Amino acid sequence: MRKETKKTVEVLHTELVFPGDTNHYGTIFGGKILAMMDMTGALAAMQFCNEEAVTASFESVDFKKPLKEGDILEVRAKVIFTSNKSMVVKIDVYRIGKFHSRKDYGCGGYATFVAVDSNGEPRTIPQLKVTTKEEKRLWEIGKQIKQKATERASSSK
Numbered sequence: 001m002r003k004e005t006k007k008t009v010e011v012l013h014t015e016l017v018f019p020g021d022t023n024h025y026g027t028i029f030g031g032k033i034l035a036m037m038d039m040t041g042a043l044a045a046m047q048f049c050n051e052e053a054v055t056a057s058f059e060s061v062d063f064k065k066p067l068k069e070g071d072i073l074e075v076r077a078k079v080i081f082t083s084n085k086s087m088v089v090k091i092d093v094y095r096i097g098k099f100h101s102r103k104d105y106g107c108g109g110y111a112t113f114v115a116v117d118s119n120g121e122p123r124t125i126p127q128l129k130v131t132t133k134e135e136k137r138l139w140e141i142g143k144q145i146k147q148k149a150t151e152r153a154s155s156s157k
Contacts, residue, residue, distance in 0.1 A: 003124075003126065003127050004126040004127070005126060005127045005128070005129040006048070006126045006127075006128070006129055007128075007129050008044075008048060008078045008079045008080065008128060008135075009044065009047050009048060009078065009079075010044070010076055010077070010078040011040055011043045011044040011047060011076070011077045011078070012040075012074060012075070012076055013036065013039065013040040013043075013074070013075040013077075014072060014073065014074050014075075014096075015036060015072075015073050015075070016070070016071075016072055016073075017067060017068060017069050017070060017071045017072075017073060018069065019069055021069070022068070022069045025066075026068050026069050027066045027067060027068050027069075028067045028068070028069075028071075028073075030061075030063070033061070033063075033067070033093060033106075033107060034058070034061065036073070036075050036093070037058075037061070037075060037077070037091040037093065037109065037111070038055055038058075038111065040075040040076070040077040040091060041055070041077045041089040041091045041111045041113065042054075042055065042113060043077070044077035044078055044079055044089050044091075045079060045087050045089055045113035045115070048079040048082075048087060048125070048126070048128075049087065049115045049123075049125040049126060050126075051115040051116065051117070051123050051125065052115065052116050052117070052118075053087070053113040053114065053115050053116065054113065054114055054116055054120075055111060055112075055113055056086060056111075056112040056113060056114045056149065057111065057112045057149045057152070057153075058109060058110070058111045058112075059109055059110040059111070059112075059145050059148070059149075060109060061107055061108070061109035062107060062108065062109065063106070063107040064105055064106060064107055064108075065095065065104055065105065065106050065107075067093070067095055067106045067107075071095045072095065072096045072097075072098055073093055073094065073095060073096070073106065074093070074094045074095075074096050074103070075091065075092070075093050075094075076091070076092050076093075076094070077089050077090065077091040077092075078090055079128055080110075080128070080135075080138035080139060080141065080142040081128065081138070081139050081141075081142020081143055081145070081146055082125060082126070082127050082128040083146060084124055084125070085114055085115055085122040085123060085124055085125060086112055086113060086114045086115070086122075086125075086146070087112070087113050087115075087125065087128075088110055088111070088112050088141075088142035088143075088145050088146055089110065089111050089112075089113060090108070090110055090138060090141075090142075091108060091109055091110065091111060092105065092107075092108035093105075093106045093107045093108060094106055110141075110142070110145050112145065112146060112149050
């Protein structure tokens, strides 16, 4: 039986940074950013596989620019790699202009999500259809991330 293949879908989430989201320097808490990334990544995973999905791991998240109170943030997430029951999702955060169209890259990272049924058991998912050079490049990155996560999981048993 041939497995279903499908193209990735990019999920966007936009949020305004409020005072309660920031530290004493006026920059957003890292944990708030991670929560936004986790939620947007989960939505991308669920929309891709048409199943519930849970976070299995996060790779390093690199903060490149300070994101501050009053900034409008755009979180973008898409599946870049699939295995039998899990997906690697690329998640990027941008500060978008309130009064102009410029976007500044704030931070980004990768997370692995597992599709699950109503009992929390892993489910088989469609495979990502990879056709462009960029999709193939991202697939290779996702493959390496999945391998590292698998190695970490087996070494911590």
